[in-house]
Amino acid sequence: MLFLWSKLRNIRYRRQKIDNETVQTIINGVKLFLVTGDITTQDTDAIVNAANSSLMGGGGVDGAIHWAGGPAILEECREIVARQGRLPAGQAVITGGGSLKSRFVIHTVGPVWHGGSKGEAEVLAGSYGESLKLAAANNLGSVSFPSISTGAYGYPVDEAARVALNAVASFLKREPSSLKEVVFVLHDPVAFQAYAAYLKELIEIR
Numbered sequence: 563m564l565f566l567w568s569k570l571r572n573i574r575y576r577r578q579k580i581d582n583e584t585v586q587t588i589i590n591g592v593k594l595f596l597v598t599g600d601i602t603t604q605d606t607d608a609i610v611n612a613a614n615s616s617l618m619g620g621g622g623v624d625g626a627i628h629w630a631g632g633p634a635i636l637e638e639c640r641e642i643v644a645r646q647g648r649l650p651a652g653q654a655v656i657t658g659g660g661s662l663k664s665r666f667v668i669h670t671v672g673p674v675w676h677g678g679s680k681g682e683a684e685v686l687a688g689s690y691g692e693s694l695k696l697a698a699a700n701n702l703g704s705v706s707f708p709s710i711s712t713g714a715y716g717y718p719v720d721e722a723a724r725v726a727l728n729a730v731a732s733f734l735k736r737e738p739s740s741l742k743e744v745v746f747v748l749h750d751p752v753a754f755q756a757y758a759a760y761l762k763e764l765i766e767i768r
């Protein structure tokens with residue numbers, strides 16, 4: 563019993579320690595770091611939306627972005643869908659930021675989790691890579707990501723954190739670009755812990 567209690571205390575202590583630390587690294591001159599909070603209040607050049615293929619809005623972070631950014635974003639999304647059709651999972655498009663602080667919104671569609679053997683990791687990595695490609699193509703200096711697919715789409719957050727951080731780190735390593743800052747804005751402490759734990763692993767490996 564005493565043993566169990568001291569183990570639990572230890573876990574709590576380790577978690578608090580991660581909370582109080584700034585978990586960040588620099589890859590190829592680009593600062594990569596994690597914060598907790600609401601992505602709609604970020605002032606990076608772009609924020610990334612975890613959208614669905616219709617681009618017509620939804621719940622979760624998608625709903626929050628359209629709510630905070632106003633109808634101009636939806637109007638641009640409509641034009642994009644009229645021009646090129648629904649957005650496949652793993653792809654990304656860019657619109658203005660409407661009334662958000664960030665000038666742009668990059669909309670991407672993550673995979674729905676079907677157990678992990680249906681190519682989910684490749685599609686999720688594609689969402690991050692294609693979003694960063696668009697940010698670089700538009701000469702942006704900073705971009706914020708939510709934890710794509712880990713809400714309504716059911717992707718387990720520990721696995722998603724690995725895929726997300728590996729995809730961003732490998733893009734930054736191989737593509738010199740305008741980017742100076744990539745931020746993960748994690749809405750809840752469980753997601754923050756998952757991303758912090760894996761980012762620390764990555765920092766130690768490097």
Ligand code: AR6
Nearest residue numbers: 600601612614620621622623624626711712713714715749
């Ligand atoms: N800021 C940052 N992260 C947030 C915010 C916020 N304001 N709100 C939620 N999250 P989800 P998905 C986190 O469901 O799994 C939509 O209906 C949330 O806690 O938004 O990719 C779309 O239209 C979770 O960790 O996106 C699609 O139909 C993460 O964002 C579908 O949901 C992703 O959760 C996409 O599902």
